Amino acid sequence: MTQRRMPSGQGPSRRAAAGRPTPSRTRNTGPIRVPSSRRTPGSSDGGAAAKRTDAPRHRALTGRATVLIAVFVALALAYTYPLRVYLEQESQIAEMERAKADQQAKIAATAKELEKWNDPEYQRIQARENFFYVRPGETPLLVYYDAAGAARDAEEKAPAAAPDRWYDTLWSSVQAANAEPAD
Template sequence: MTQRRLPSGQGPARRPSAARRSPTSGARATTGTKARTRNTGPVRAPSSRRTPGNDGGEAAKRTDAPRPRALTGRATILIAVIVALALAYTYPLRTYLDQETQIAQMEQSQAKQRETIADTAKELEKWQDDEYLRIQAREKYFYVRPGETPLLVYPDPEGAARDADEKAPAAAPDRWYDTLWSSVQAANAEPAN
């Protein structure tokens, strides 16, 4: 029969063998049942294993091994190192993202400046043309070539009507409800016959 080990990892205590017993103990063991109950070895709890005579009896008790702790010391240190690294990398990451945002804004402003420069270059090319200069001088400063008569038109409808001896434009016709109300008032003003 093999001996079971205890959950603590130690094997069972050894019983003294028959060779180590004293001569009187051996004699007692053969004489009767009293000698068998008197053992010098450590007392063991009754075994919960099934024996051939105990087939239909009570179920065997199962002992649970001690559960390991949820967080060991190594796991705690590893988590602390990971948290420290995460905290150490947050500031550089934030700085990196801020710089990326600044770079994008600067690229947009450069694109706008390039568009402005291109528009200004086109305008400069126009001002290099002599015909464009003459057109601008006529429109903005009312310059004329020698021998031309300048003609200026001022938008003044009242002065134009006065000069042409025309009447001012007629007033807008009355609205329908004004006409209706004036007819009601006229009917009311007639004397009763």
């Protein structure tokens, strides 16, 4: 009778069937004689055979694990480009929202300025400041700034004398003390 394979590609399940021995991790390769020089003092002289066993070997990577890792790597590589595009679009959306907020602030400031210009008193003040309008009966006084004249006036004044340096003052005081007659 043929046993059916599992969908995962494995062989038959590893459950112990009735009447079948389960394989052990030890392998009998035959009797081994221990030399008499290595025998312990309490052992018999008959040269009893020792059983040779193999240590259990762990596979580093099974075929199924290799395929699973390859699938994970392929999925990770497949998702990197859409994830990068998504993050790029999120940053663009955030930048556009900041620009939108800035534009709304500018619109609000312009609307506030427009509201000021609807006031006739504000219009009169602006006309007086910008266009030098005066009311009937007022005498306008205009002050012109003459940069060349200001520079010319500054040159005519004598510069202030520079203060003496401290060591010049000290030396002159030493000379004055030396020049005094001793009584």
